[in-house]
Amino acid sequence: MSDRLFLLGSGLVVLVMVILGFFIFYPEPNVKAYEVDLSDFTFILRDGEFPITVKVGQTIIFKLRNVGGFDHEFMIVTPEMKDMMLNKAVEVLNELKEMGLSGEELLEMYEEEVGGHGMEMGEGMILMVRLDPGESTQVEVSFDEPGTYYIMCIEAGGTAEAGVSHAHQGMVAELVVKG
Ligand SMILES: [Cu+2]
Known part of the structure; x- marks a missing residue:
């Protein structure tokens, strides 16, 4: 009987060590x-x-x-969404x-029609945040599919009169996701 208790006890000790080991040696989240x-x-x-290169599944x-x-x-968008916008x-x-x-x-009407805040998430639109001057924030994203994505801004404050958006003036950057 005491042998069985001893075995059970040893088993528990090993189990606890395995669990502790898992937490201690588990790799840092990516x-x-x-x-x-x-x-x-x-x-x-x-x-x-830029471009930024990341991996599928990485945070x-x-x-x-x-x-x-x-x-x-x-905004983070697919190449198709970038061209469309x-x-x-x-x-x-x-x-x-x-x-x-x-x-x-002009700007108000434009923003109603095109501004990212009027866009639906999903199909081609992976992330969208809008910041006022001086504002800051932090966002998190991860990708399921490898490919080339674009970071862009489709606002038109200061550029609307010229008939173009900020993206047309250079507010586009590349983000490559490797498999
Ligand atoms: Cu902009």
Whole structure:
């Protein structure tokens, strides 16, 4: 009887050691962090250069700051969504200008039609945050599919009169996800 108790006790000790070992030696979660400044009109990676390369399943933390004088977005989109938004931005701005709109009115109507805040998440739109000048935030994202993605801003404060969005002026950066 005491032999059986001894065996049971030893078994428990081994089990506890295995569990403790699992927690002590379990690899660190796969996390990558980037600090990105949103300026007029470009994305600045504080510790390096775009493109960013990450891995499928990795947790990516973006620490964002709007250091510009206009509202800016930090959107992550597929190449198809990028092209669609670039085309739509020009199309809508031209239509609104033809209607005789300008200034705040032009910008407001444009944002209703195109601004990322009017876009649905999902199909081609992986992440969307919008920051006022001086605002900062932190977002987390991970990717299920390898491929090339784009970080972009489709706002048009300061560029609407010229018929283009911030993305057209250079607010686009590449993000490569490896399998
Ligand atoms: Cu912008």
